Amino acid sequence: MDEFYKYFSVHQGNSEYEFDLSDVEWMSNQELLILTSIFKYLVESEIKFKVFFLKNGSTELIERRIAVQIYQIWEVWKIANIMHDQKFEDYFDIHSGIVDQLKNRFKLNSTQGEIYNRFGITPFVSLDSISHYDNRIINEMLEETYRLSNATDNILRLHNCNMPFENHTLSSIITKELYENFLDHVNTSFFPTNENFTFLSLSLVPKISNDKNNNNRIQSILERNFNEESYPEFKEFYFNKKNKEYKNQSILQFSFLDFGTGIISTLKDEYSIKFPQKIKKTQNLLIVKY
Structure with missing residues (x-):
């Protein structure tokens, strides 16, 4: 992303961009949000780009884990929603036919896979910038987020978590505050387009099933997950200094992103x-x- 930012800052629409994800086996919710948001803006800016999920343009060499990721990005994350009238195939090397082929070949469904099992995620959501707004308009814009809140409640209940988002707390307080802050301060987007967006997503990292006999194994998994997927500055949140071990608890991640300058x-x-x-x-x- 740093390389893309530096190059795009200079060349912008004078170049064609390629994103090769064919060797990527797993992406975090935040990485999915950043990448998809960039793709959305490139589409809106009418800048040529291509995203590659397939190895050498074929499904023959795809392993199950990558196939699952492609299926989940299509079915759960719903990446195709970033398009308007443009053909998805002009920008991506996958389409519904290829996804159905992988689904049948690996016997996939929406309740299995790296993304959905490890991170109960909601679909990618983009919110438009509006010049004049009031509470009624904001609530209308966040209508889809209310449905996300309900989906999150279901995931939390499934994992026996507390319910912090009852009574639409997510939409009426957290999201509304962040969205209004974006609207109040949005100026010029980093991308050369008249359209400005903000993006959000939710994901749940469920706790690992625990018993006294496998605590060492769980601690090893939690430590590895932290080292591979988090930042050293966050360790205080994930690590219990008193017990000197990583906390085994479900974590709800709420990501909110915009590219305003x-x-x-x-x-x-x-x-x-x-x-x-x-x-x-x-x-x-x-x-x-x-």
């Missing part, structure tokens, strides 16, 4: 005021606050 521009302006002697060396730097 407002915050970045503000940070850069503030940085140039505080450190004027360094601004020339960092004028092309993207400053990100976590």
Whole structure:
């Protein structure tokens, strides 16, 4: 993404982009959200690109795990929804026929696979930018998110989790606040289009079935998952210092993303005021606050 950002900042629509995902066996919910959001903007910007899921354009060399991922990205994540009237096949090397072929070949369904089993996810959602809005309009825009909240409730019940999103808390408080913040501060998108979007998704990482006899195995899995899929700065959240072990608990991940330049521009302006002697060396730097 860093390489894409640096190149796109200079060349934008003067180049054709290729994303080769044929060797990728698993993507986190956040990675799916970032990639799909970029694809959405490239479509809206009428910039040529191609995404490759197949090895050498064929399904013959695809292993089951990659086949499952393709099926889930199509059926659960619903990546085809980013298109309008454009042909999906012009941008991606998969389509419904190929997905059905993989489904029959590997006997796949929507309740199995890397994405759905490990992360109960909701479909990719994009929300449009609007100039004038009130509570009624915001609620209408978030109608689909209300349905996401219901889907999340079902997943949480399935895993015997607490219910933090009862009474549409997700839509009426968290999402509404983030969406209004996006609308208040959206300026110019990083992408050359008149359309501005914000994107969101939910995923649940369920706890591992536990008993006293397999705690060492569970701790080994949790440690490996943390090292492979998280950041060292987050360890305090996942690790119990008192018991000196990783917490085995279900975690609900809520991701919210936009590509507006407002915050970045503000940070850069503030940085140039505080450190004027360094601004020339960092004028092309993207400053990100976590």
